[in-house]
Amino acid sequence: MQTKTTINGLNQQQMMDTIGAIQGNPGLANFVFRARNRWISGGENRSTIRDFYGAGAEDSSRTQDFVYTNGEPPVLLGSNEGANPVEYLLHALAGCVTTTFVLHAAARGIEIQELFTELDGDIDLNGLLGLDESVNPGYQQIRMRLHVKADCSEQELDDLLSYTQARSPVCNTVCRPIPVQVTRA
Template sequence: MAGEMKTTLNGLDVMAATQTIEAIKADKSLARFQFRAKNTWVGGGENRSTIRDFYGAGLEDDSRKVAFEFTNGEPPVLLGNNEGGNPVEYLLHALAGCVTTTFVLHAMARGIEIRSLSTELEGDMDLRGLLGLDDSVSPGYEEIRIRMHVDAACSDEELEDLMRYAEAHSPVCNTVCRPVPVKLSRA
């Protein structure tokens, strides 16, 4: 129907998104969030993280009645028993999820319908850095590549612009792409 605003686009509530954006414009303190995770070592290369509470939109959020649990493990070649994905694989998962969500959110904001979207990620790493065998080798990823497969109701130029925008505005991508202070301390 011409002139009627869709209530959802790409599975997102357009009105709720608009209201959230307007609330943050009116009170920038609502944009401050603190996300949290707790981790416990199980043994060997296995440890578990739980995620439940967070602070956002001006208050402690208790909407999650059950914590999400993630088991970190290692493959046998890295002395584990495949208890779960390893932390650098979880980083790829977090990056994929954040770039995807950012892409879909900004597509909705631009009125672009996404018909299908999937990503493939690859990251290259030299374990000499982790193992302390060569101080000139970084212990982290050397490069991460993301290939997006997108079918959207827009031109190739609009799609390319949206991809660059999602890359620049994804919180996880931004965190990975710039130095971020991490402070390790004893409790």
């Protein structure tokens, strides 16, 4: 009889080793992620992501940049060069909640057969354009729906979803005010 070594595509032993290493040296949990962005023209700009600091050292495992083009649809004065930044925020939120959900499901021994997410968010351009100072320029509300098939009860899924929302770094960042410093170099 073989012992199962992965669940939801995650190596269980590696997961336990990582948790143990962080418990033994809490400083290993401190990460610094980086992005660099260059304006191209109009609403088009490009972000490059490669290096980060984590687990006590600079990471050198990435051999190529991840490049993301930010654009705008024509109705917002762009040419559809890429998704716009608020759409990337939805992508980041979906990705982080999905990964956090799968990770904690694996830690609980829950196997996920299927998982997909739908998101939509409301923005009032009066805030962005400065036409109404009472309107927040960001999302007014984001709705996220997870469609999950797993080998557990509905109550276990609800508990896992609540735990995921509280533990997802991007969800937690979006759901609470955090300091963001914007300065000139």
